[in-house]
Amino acid sequence: MVSLKLSLRPWKSAPMTQWMALGSLAFILVGFNSVYWIGENVASIVDKLEAERIVTVYLDPSVGKRPDEPHLQTGVIQDAIKTQLGSSRVSSDYTDAATFLKDLETSYPELAHEVQALGADAEWVTPRFFTLKGAVSDTTIEELKKIPGIEGVESSDKKVHPVTQSLKAIFWVSRLFTGGLALAFVTLLFLIARLNRQCQSEVASMIRQWGGTRMQMRMPQVWNQFLLACSSAVLAIATWIYCQPLLMRHMGALSPYLRELKLQSPMKMLAVAFSAALFGWVSGWLTSDAELTANEQ
Amino acid sequence: MIQLKAVSKSYSQKNRVLDQVNLDIKKGEFVYLLGGTGAGKTTLFKLIATEELPSTGELSVFGYSARNSSEATLQAIRRSIGYIPQKVSLISDFTVFENVALSLSYGGSRLLKQEARQKIYELLDRLQLLHRKDALARELSGGETQRVAVARALARQPELLIADEPTGAQDFQHTWTVMDLLLRANVHGMTVIVATHDRDIVRRVRKRCLLLQNGKLTSEESALWSR
Ligand SMILES: Nc1ncnc2c1ncn2[C@@H]1O[C@H](COP(=O)(O)OP(=O)(O)OP(=O)(O)O)[C@@H](O)[C@H]1O
Numbered sequence: 138m139v140s141l142k143l144s145l146r147p148w149k150s151a152p153m154t155q156w157m158a159l160g161s162l163a164f165i166l167v168g169f170n171s172v173y174w175i176g177e178n179v180a181s182i183v184d185k186l187e188a189e190r191i192v193t194v195y196l197d198p199s200v201g202k203r204p205d206e207p208h209l210q211t212g213v214i215q216d217a218i219k220t221q222l223g224s225s226r227v228s229s230d231y232t233d234a235a236t237f238l239k240d241l242e243t244s245y246p247e248l249a250h251e252v253q254a255l256g257a258d259a260e261w262v263t264p265r266f267f268t269l270k271g272a273v274s275d276t277t278i279e280e281l282k283k284i285p286g287i288e289g290v291e292s293s294d295k296k297v298h299p300v301t302q303s304l305k306a307i308f309w310v311s312r313l314f315t316g317g318l319a320l321a322f323v324t325l326l327f328l329i330a331r332l333n334r335q336c337q338s339e340v341a342s343m344i345r346q347w348g349g350t351r352m353q354m355r356m357p358q359v360w361n362q363f364l365l366a367c368s369s370a371v372l373a374i375a376t377w378i379y380c381q382p383l384l385m386r387h388m389g390a391l392s393p394y395l396r397e398l399k400l401q402s403p404m405k406m407l408a409v410a411f412s413a414a415l416f417g418w419v420s421g422w423l424t425s426d427a428e429l430t431a432n433e434q
Numbered sequence: 435m436i437q438l439k440a441v442s443k444s445y446s447q448k449n450r451v452l453d454q455v456n457l458d459i460k461k462g463e464f465v466y467l468l469g470g471t472g473a474g475k476t477t478l479f480k481l482i483a484t485e486e487l488p489s490t491g492e493l494s495v496f497g498y499s500a501r502n503s504s505e506a507t508l509q510a511i512r513r514s515i516g517y518i519p520q521k522v523s524l525i526s527d528f529t530v531f532e533n534v535a536l537s538l539s540y541g542g543s544r545l546l547k548q549e550a551r552q553k554i555y556e557l558l559d560r561l562q563l564l565h566r567k568d569a570l571a572r573e574l575s576g577g578e579t580q581r582v583a584v585a586r587a588l589a590r591q592p593e594l595l596i597a598d599e600p601t602g603a604q605d606f607q608h609t610w611t612v613m614d615l616l617l618r619a620n621v622h623g624m625t626v627i628v629a630t631h632d633r634d635i636v637r638r639v640r641k642r643c644l645l646l647q648n649g650k651l652t653s654e655e656s657a658l659w660s661r
């Protein structure tokens with residue numbers, strides 16, 4: 138544990154620098170994790186939005202009017218739609234003329250009165266339709282159009298298009314920041330390693346003189362960097378666990394689409410911490426001396 | 435124990451710091467290395483301590499060739515050498531005791547923990563440093579720093595001690611404190627090489643003398659004492 142004691146010397150000689158570095162590293166890690174987490178969530182929301190759409194299937198006005206044509210009955214058509222949808226999880230709602238008029242009355246009362254004034258002819262102008270919500274593919278829509286008694290099929294994918302586009306933009310921006318912050322973390326780690334090396338290379342040449350191995354020469358610097366990275370990771374995780382719900386609430390307030398953000402899994406958090414520690418070790422290894430440096434001046 | 439055959443060392447092509455040095459030091463000897471400043475004494479010590487390799491020639495320490503030995507062998511050689519450098523460097527934010535104890539953590543001595551502690555206290559006492567044992571190294575005077583380096587090298591109980599002007603920063607009294615320790619260690623079987631400018635020491639304690647002049651080992655005679 139001698140090398141551990143030696144490794145902590147920079148904390149004695151320049152404590153402020155080390156604390157600042159620790160704080161900055163933890164801060165960068167929290168930033169990295171937030172941006173990464175947002176990007177991941179946005180990507181899954183985009184996937185969901187792209188798969189999900191609202192399809193309106195309008196019935197021909199003649200459906201249900203002629204008892205002599207058995208395939209032009211509402212129930213038969215509903216079964217045909219269900220067959221087309223198969224096992225995919227799509228909800229289907231039927232709106233008949235009466236329900237439509239009732240809905241119309243609440244939002245456009247005058248229009249509703251005019252339609253009602255038509256009397257029996259009203260049935261020919263009030264639409265009847267099925268509303269399908271869920272992942273409906275383009276081919277299914279084509280198949281639906283072929284069912285007899287269906288006047289037309291309308292799909293809502295154009296409506297969510299702008300939303301998915303802006304969410305995708307958020308996704309790419311978050312990826313950019315993820316990369317930038319990772320780079321900043323590694324850079325800061327190496328900068329502080331270079332700074333601390335001054336203090337450790339003198340000890341390394343002493344250890345060499347006493348017959349220590351190359352590993353023993355490196356250890357003080359490696360430990361120092363490793364512990365710095367580890368403690369910044371621990372600090373970052375603590376901050377993240379505390380701040381994540383807060384961040385989630387703010388993001389949810391930003392857009393209804395962002396209300397479905399999920400908490401990050403602990404495994405991902407651990408993976409980030411583990412990589413941080415690994416980079417700490419590597420930065421220590423690459424900046425430590427396993428050979429004599431003092432005489433090369 | 436130490437053999438040099440036509441050893442030369444140069445840092446640049448123009449000047450040779452050591453020039454064709456032939457030398458043989460036997461186990462248990464006490465040897466002075468004399469020579470003006472810039473003669474190459476420190477350089478010779480760095481070679482013997484296997485800190486650096488000779489440019490040409492054959493150097494062997496404890497019977498192992500410095501050039502052809504594996505890294506592990508060189509490490510074992512270094513563990514058996516106590517080196518008091520001319521430019522002493524201590525770990526400034528460690529105490530005197532910690533500085534001496536630290537060198538024991540990297541091999542050299544096979545003492546148990548309690549024994550080692552006792553040994554260090556004894557050495558510090560001999561060097562009149564016991565009252566400073568908890569002082570930080572950066573708070574020491576030049577002479578005290580040098581004596582800590584003496585304690586550090588001796589605590590390892592090396593087979594070979596090389597001391598590069600170990601009394602350079604000492605007053606008359608402490609010069610003899612240090613010399614007394616080195617001579618005692620030699621009596622107990624340690625091979626000791628001392629580089630010094632102090633003719634007084636050489637005259638009072640008559641031992642084998644080596645004289646380096648401009649990188650050449652010019653004479654090796656006891657007649658030097660009288661000069
Ligand atoms: N690393 C080095 N690079 C270049 N030249 C060096 C190096 N080390 C020593 N020298 C040169 O080698 C010569 C001998 O140096 P050395 O330190 O061995 O002398 P010294 O006998 O120990 O002198 P002093 O009594 O002043 O300590 C000097 O001229 C010095 O400038």
Ligand SMILES: [Mg+2]
Pocket residue numbers: 475476477520598
């Ligand atoms: Mg010298």
